[in-house]
Amino acid sequence: MALDFGFAEEQEFFRQTVRDAVNRLIMPRAQELDEKEEFPWDLWKEFAALGYLGLRHKEKYGGMETDTITQMIFYEELARGSCGFAMSAIMQILMGTYFIARFGNEDIKQRILVPAIKGEKIGTICFTEDQSGSDLGGTRTLATKVDGGWRINGRKQWITNGPIADFATVMATIDPKLGLKGLNFYLVERKTENRDGFVPGQRLHKLGSRCSVTGELVFDNVFVPDENFLGEEIGKGVQYAGEILNEVRVMTGMNALAIAKNAMDDAREFANNRIAFGNPISKYQLIREKFAKFWAWYEASRTYLYKCAWMIQNNIPCIHDCMLAKYHSTEMCMYAVEEAMRIYGGNAFCTEYPPQRYWRDAKFLLYGGGTHEVLCDYLGRIYLKD
Amino acid sequence: MGFGHSKFGFVSDFDIRISDLLEAKMDIFVLVKQVPDPEAIVKVKSDTELDIENKYFTSFFDEIGVEAGLKLKEKFGGKVTVLTVDNRRVDALRRGISMGADEAIQITDPALEGSDQFTIARVLASYLKEKPCDLILAGRQAMDDDAGIVGPAVAELLGIPHVNAVVGLDVEDPKKEVKVTREVENGKEVLSCTLPALFTCQKGLNTPRIPQVMNVMKAMKAQIKKVDLAALGLSPAEVGLSSAKVKVQKYLPPPKRPPVKVIKEDFPDNVKTLVKLLKEEAKVI
Numbered sequence: 001m002a003l004d005f006g007f008a009e010e011q012e013f014f015r016q017t018v019r020d021a022v023n024r025l026i027m028p029r030a031q032e033l034d035e036k037e038e039f040p041w042d043l044w045k046e047f048a049a050l051g052y053l054g055l056r057h058k059e060k061y062g063g064m065e066t067d068t069i070t071q072m073i074f075y076e077e078l079a080r081g082s083c084g085f086a087m088s089a090i091m092q093i094l095m096g097t098y099f100i101a102r103f104g105n106e107d108i109k110q111r112i113l114v115p116a117i118k119g120e121k122i123g124t125i126c127f128t129e130d131q132s133g134s135d136l137g138g139t140r141t142l143a144t145k146v147d148g149g150w151r152i153n154g155r156k157q158w159i160t161n162g163p164i165a166d167f168a169t170v171m172a173t174i175d176p177k178l179g180l181k182g183l184n185f186y187l188v189e190r191k192t193e194n195r196d197g198f199v200p201g202q203r204l205h206k207l208g209s210r211c212s213v214t215g216e217l218v219f220d221n222v223f224v225p226d227e228n229f230l231g232e233e234i235g236k237g238v239q240y241a242g243e244i245l246n247e248v249r250v251m252t253g254m255n256a257l258a259i260a261k262n263a264m265d266d267a268r269e270f271a272n273n274r275i276a277f278g279n280p281i282s283k284y285q286l287i288r289e290k291f292a293k294f295w296a297w298y299e300a301s302r303t304y305l306y307k308c309a310w311m312i313q314n315n316i317p318c319i320h321d322c323m324l325a326k327y328h329s330t331e332m333c334m335y336a337v338e339e340a341m342r343i344y345g346g347n348a349f350c351t352e353y354p355p356q357r358y359w360r361d362a363k364f365l366l367y368g369g370g371t372h373e374v375l376c377d378y379l380g381r382i383y384l385k386d
Numbered sequence: 387m388g389f390g391h392s393k394f395g396f397v398s399d400f401d402i403r404i405s406d407l408l409e410a411k412m413d414i415f416v417l418v419k420q421v422p423d424p425e426a427i428v429k430v431k432s433d434t435e436l437d438i439e440n441k442y443f444t445s446f447f448d449e450i451g452v453e454a455g456l457k458l459k460e461k462f463g464g465k466v467t468v469l470t471v472d473n474r475r476v477d478a479l480r481r482g483i484s485m486g487a488d489e490a491i492q493i494t495d496p497a498l499e500g501s502d503q504f505t506i507a508r509v510l511a512s513y514l515k516e517k518p519c520d521l522i523l524a525g526r527q528a529m530d531d532d533a534g535i536v537g538p539a540v541a542e543l544l545g546i547p548h549v550n551a552v553v554g555l556d557v558e559d560p561k562k563e564v565k566v567t568r569e570v571e572n573g574k575e576v577l578s579c580t581l582p583a584l585f586t587c588q589k590g591l592n593t594p595r596i597p598q599v600m601n602v603m604k605a606m607k608a609q610i611k612k613v614d615l616a617a618l619g620l621s622p623a624e625v626g627l628s629s630a631k632v633k634v635q636k637y638l639p640p641p642k643r644p645p646v647k648v649i650k651e652d653f654p655d656n657v658k659t660l661v662k663l664l665k666e667e668a669k670v671i
Contacts, residue, residue: 010606013480021596051599278648
């Protein structure tokens with residue numbers, strides 16, 4: 001009896017509760033959020049008041065300390081509502097606050113983490129630059145040791161929540177020549193009259209995931225004190241990043257599940273009602289095949305993703321599994337959104353119907369946690385070596 | 387309370403009001419039921435059995451009842467207990483806790499399988515008659531069988547007043563008459579009665595709150611208190627299918643959608659044919 005694929009009754013209850021909150025707060029506004037392309041402050045406040053931003057943090061800071069599977073259930077349900085909103089919220093819950101909770105001193109936790117869990121301060125994490133992203137070794141943002149702290153110089157791009165962020169966990173190198181071995185994380189706050197900090201640069205207008213605001217952050221000789229160095233040892237940044245990469249990849253897969261299911265559920269409704277040549281188009285074999293393929297790949301993806309969540313929760317090494325599951329689920333999602341567009345026919349080309357939104361949102365998932373080209377190159381290499 | 391008592395030899399009006407309020411604490415029970423999600427696929431399995439997809443949620447009107455109970459608790463203090471008769475599902479109870487209820491009771495017993503609404507009401511009344519209780523709230527009907535029997539039947543069995551489908555609930559003092567509002571054709575009626583009473587709740591009474599995650603976590607871990615028939619002094623012979631006053635004879639699936647008819651004639655003959663079909667076949671004009 002070692003295999004058990006069931007969710008606990010409590011987890012089912014949690015899913016139902018999150019689903020209900022998403023159905024009531026986010027679903028009715030999904031199209032509006034996409035069209036406006038603005039950060040929805042009203043929704044953010046309403047959502048933060050429910051307490052979900054503390055999902056994975058310690059109770060003493062206002063968090064819930066849930067297990068990994070419960071967190072993944074949350075991500076899957078949240079992304080059903082709006083991919084953009086999910087991205088902003090998950091940035092806050094996971095990547096934007098992880099290293100602060102892990103390495104920040106008590107003062108930093110009280111000053112940054114506690115208000116972040118309440119949704120009063122917005123956080124982000126900065127990896128990507130104009131010449132580096134999946135290739136972290138190419139990071140050029142420079143951290144120079146000075147008396148009592150560090151000076152940060154550089155520009156970060158593609159920063160989710162960047163234009164509205166109050167604080168950022170920034171990956172910077174002590175020497176670009178050191179490659180992956182020179183990288184560290186630093187806590188940098190937004191510049192104010194009394195405090196040195198980053199300045200938001202250009203905001204990017206995106207194809208999908210549009211209500212999460214994304215942009216550039218500029219670090220112009222920013223001084224941060226020693227306690228803002230987030231780590232125990234210099235040069236271990238990549239190792240630390242690895243601690244959440246599994247979670248980030250499975251989380252991305254959960255988003256893919258949600259978007260794919262939304263797309264194909266809507267497509268099913270459409271196919272059952274759209275009449276062509278005297279029949280609903282769902283009566284035609286070529287249309288049915290699309291659903292069958294989707295169903296098979298979706299179930300496989302979902303099972304694999306939850307297996308990965310279970311492995312993370314039980315501290316079983318699973319870096320390759322998480323890469324494979326992220327790759328598989330996101331490609332499955334690409335198939336689903338593409339086929340939903342075809343099932344809707346010409347209607348899919350109108351912004352009035354949702355498939356185009358799913359199609360645009362899905363593309364966002366291709367890049368986070370490693371592009372599929374980088375993942376596949378690596379995975380292929382590993383498989384052949386084995 | 388540490389203030390307002392006659393330690394210094396006087397009792398002000400203010401003191402009396404405070405103590406009145408303290409005595410006004412309300413014991414509120416809310417009857418809840420887990421029903422199939424409207425999205426769940428329901429198929430007829432046999433004449434008397436349904437095959438229901440495993441998607442359930444708390445009946446919407448029951449959530450309105452929980453919200454109404456919580457609002458009164460916030461005003462007067464006291465306790466809200468959610469109560470269900472169900473052998474399998476306790477999600478409706480957890481939902482109640484996640485919204486803010488204090489306690490959850492599951493009445494469960496294998497003998498209850500197949501019970502009709504009146505039996506369920508008898509079971510609930512057997513539990514409630516022993517409890518200190520100021521108010522019982524329920525949904526106006528469950529969203530699966532739409533029977534609307536259990537609430538009023540519980541009130542009848544307990545011999546307390548009941549008002550159905552309330553959209554307004556005005557309690558100024560639980561010790562005095564309370565006012566409830568119902569919707570009637572072209573207007574509203576306002577009724578009054580004393581507590582304890584049972585009200586079934588209708589859409590419009592309030593908007594059920596979205597639970598905060600703190601309470602959700604509490605609900606996930608909550609111990610659900612189980613009560614069986616023996617504890618209620620009921621025998622298995624008094625419940626279940628054999629004692630049901632109403633039995634399901636047959637489930638019938640809805641009729642299948644008729645095939646589409648394509649009129650292939652050219653204009654204006656196609657219009658004439660369409661009108662003829664609408665008149666003679668569809669009989670809609």
